[in-house]
Amino acid sequence: MELQPRIHNELVRLEPLKAQDFESLFAVASDPLVWEQHPSKERYKREVFEKFFKGAIESGGAFQVFDHTNGELIGSSRYYDFDAAKRVVCIGYTFIARSRWGGEFNRALKTLMLDHAFQFVDRVIFHVGVDNRRSRKAMEKIGGVYIGEEPVAYVGEPSRPNAVFKIDSADWANRSLD
Numbered sequence: 001m002e003l004q005p006r007i008h009n010e011l012v013r014l015e016p017l018k019a020q021d022f023e024s025l026f027a028v029a030s031d032p033l034v035w036e037q038h039p040s041k042e043r044y045k046r047e048v049f050e051k052f053f054k055g056a057i058e059s060g061g062a063f064q065v066f067d068h069t070n071g072e073l074i075g076s077s078r079y080y081d082f083d084a085a086k087r088v089v090c091i092g093y094t095f096i097a098r099s100r101w102g103g104e105f106n107r108a109l110k111t112l113m114l115d116h117a118f119q120f121v122d123r124v125i126f127h128v129g130v131d132n133r134r135s136r137k138a139m140e141k142i143g144g145v146y147i148g149e150e151p152v153a154y155v156g157e158p159s160r161p162n163a164v165f166k167i168d169s170a171d172w173a174n175r176s177l178d
Contacts (some may be wrong), residue, residue: 003061003079003090008068011108016074017062021054024073025064028097033105039129039160056093065096065109074100077109079117087122094135099149110142118169127152127162139165143175 013106017025029052030032032044042048056062066067066072091113097106102153110176117124127146128135140146151159 001082001084001119003080003082004063005110007116008107009112011068011105012074012112013066013068013071014063014077014109014112015066017056017078019057021064022050025053025076028073028075032096033098035165037129037132037134038095039132039162053063054095056121059093062093067105068098074105075109077113079113081125082121084120087120088125089117089121089128090125091117092127106138107142110138114142114167114172118172122169124167126165126167128165130161130163132163136163136165143167143171145171 005014006016007014026046026049029049030044032041035043037040039062040048040052041155043052045100056076056078059078059080061082063077064073064115065075065077067074075094075096077091080090080092081088091110094106094109096109100106104147126139127150129140130149146165146166149161152162
């Protein structure tokens with residue numbers, strides 16, 4: 001599975017995240033309200049975001065997310081924990097600028113990433129902060145099935161409980177597109 005393809009749809013374009021992209025991505029991430037419901041509420045601070053960004057680069061699966069209609073950088077997401085033998089990958093560490101909340105951008109981003117992943121895996125896992133109501137609701141809207149909780153350690157931060165959602169390729173292929 002190629003973990004950093006250059007892919008796009010009508011709303012979003014994904015480009016591999018590179019070390020030189022720090023300042024432009026931090027400009028999007030420096031809004032405290034982006035992290036309001038996230039387990040790492042201080043990620044808007046440069047020193048905290050630096051650790052997040054370092055983990056993103058080291059993951060080998062991180063993206064810059066652009067608004068495909070105008071080229072504006074609007075956030076980031078990544079593939080991680082790819083297991084070819086089990087045919088599973090995780091999608092997460094996603095954040096999107098508030099200017100794109102409440103519309104179709106998150107769905108377009110996850111759809112693009114899921115469509116790519118399901119060419120290679122049978123299951124995609126998502127970890128969402130247990131108290132992140134906004135992201136949990138978004139997961140349900142795209143067909144994520146809650147399967148429990150597990151601790152997840154973020155780079156440079158302590159382990160925290162996360163709600164775990166799954167989407168299987170068969171369910172994705174048979175989903176309603178309304």
